[in-house]
Amino acid sequence: MLALRSILFNVIWIINLVVQMVVQTPYYFLSGFKAAEKVPKRWGRSNHVLQRWIVGTRIENLGEENIPAEGQGALIAAKHQCNWDFYALNEMLPSTAFILKEQLMKLPFFGWYVAKLRHIPIRREDKGKAMRRMLKIAAERLEDGRQIVIFPEGTRVAAGASPNYRYGITRMYLDLDTAVVPVALNSGLYWPRHSYKRYPGILRCAFLEPIQPGLDSETFAAELERRIEEGCEDLYLMATRDAHVPPMSVEVKAGVERARAREQARLEAAGESASA
Numbered sequence: 084m085l086a087l088r089s090i091l092f093n094v095i096w097i098i099n100l101v102v103q104m105v106v107q108t109p110y111y112f113l114s115g116f117k118a119a120e121k122v123p124k125r126w127g128r129s130n131h132v133l134q135r136w137i138v139g140t141r142i143e144n145l146g147e148e149n150i151p152a153e154g155q156g157a158l159i160a161a162k163h164q165c166n167w168d169f170y171a172l173n174e175m176l177p178s179t180a181f182i183l184k185e186q187l188m189k190l191p192f193f194g195w196y197v198a199k200l201r202h203i204p205i206r207r208e209d210k211g212k213a214m215r216r217m218l219k220i221a222a223e224r225l226e227d228g229r230q231i232v233i234f235p236e237g238t239r240v241a242a243g244a245s246p247n248y249r250y251g252i253t254r255m256y257l258d259l260d261t262a263v264v265p266v267a268l269n270s271g272l273y274w275p276r277h278s279y280k281r282y283p284g285i286l287r288c289a290f291l292e293p294i295q296p297g298l299d300s301e302t303f304a305a306e307l308e309r310r311i312e313e314g315c316e317d318l319y320l321m322a323t324r325d326a327h328v329p330p331m332s333v334e335v336k337a338g339v340e341r342a343r344a345r346e347q348a349r350l351e352a353a354g355e356s357a358s359a
Contacts, residue, residue: 127174139283146290156225163234164271180224242271243334262293267314272329284327316342
């Protein structure tokens with residue numbers, strides 16, 4: 084049954100993408116920026132409905148108090164485990180500008196859609212020049228009150244995999260002098276890489292406490308990685324307590340144990356504080 088549900092969802096997910104792009108194309112390109120922004124948000128919400136009905140996966144958004152308000156520019160540094168992350172973050176945030184590979188801008192339809200929403204392309208082969216251009220565009224998007232979304236590891240990684248954070252987000256934090264909102268998620272448990280299977284359960288996304296400007300590069304990089312990785316482990320621990328527990332790798336299980344140890348330490352510290 085899981086296999087059939089997964090195949091059905093994957094097929095309908097693709098059909099939904101194609102149909103919405105074709106049907107909404109005239110409206111999308113003839114409307115203004117604000118109206119066009121709503122098109123991919125509607126697509127994201129429709130995917131959540133499909134995932135709920137077909138797969139049995141619910142979506143839970145944590146830390147909503149840390150989501151920037153409409154018109155508030157910010158950097159969003161998110162874990163990236165599967166395709167869900169793109170449209171989910173876009174739907175949850177007021178006005179996103181994703182950092183993405185310039186090659187994607189050249190794809191028919193998709194590239195046109197991306198250009199309309201003024202996302203931020205980067206050419207990885209030309210590192211120095213590309214970084215300066217990206218920072219210039221990013222500063223403009225912040226001025227427009229948009230939330231710049233960057234995946235610090237630069238690509239999708241399996242849940243529980245060893246982190247490999249790149250320097251790009253640190254350079255942005257230093258140069259743009261703005262708060263960074265770390266985002267942890269557990270999407271890779273339910274939408275694993277290199278697998279067609281989609282698992283039921285509660286897919287969670289957690290917006291963590293923002294890191295304010297003023298830290299040096301090493302302190303910021305270490306703090307960002309710690310918050311995101313520990314945040315993901317906390318979500319893995321929560322998944323073990325749900326009615327539907329997805330398969331977990333050895334690495335994820337190790338993360339669950341670390342999260343459980345931190346939770347126990349917090350409970351003991353609270354107990355000692357209460358008895359003092």
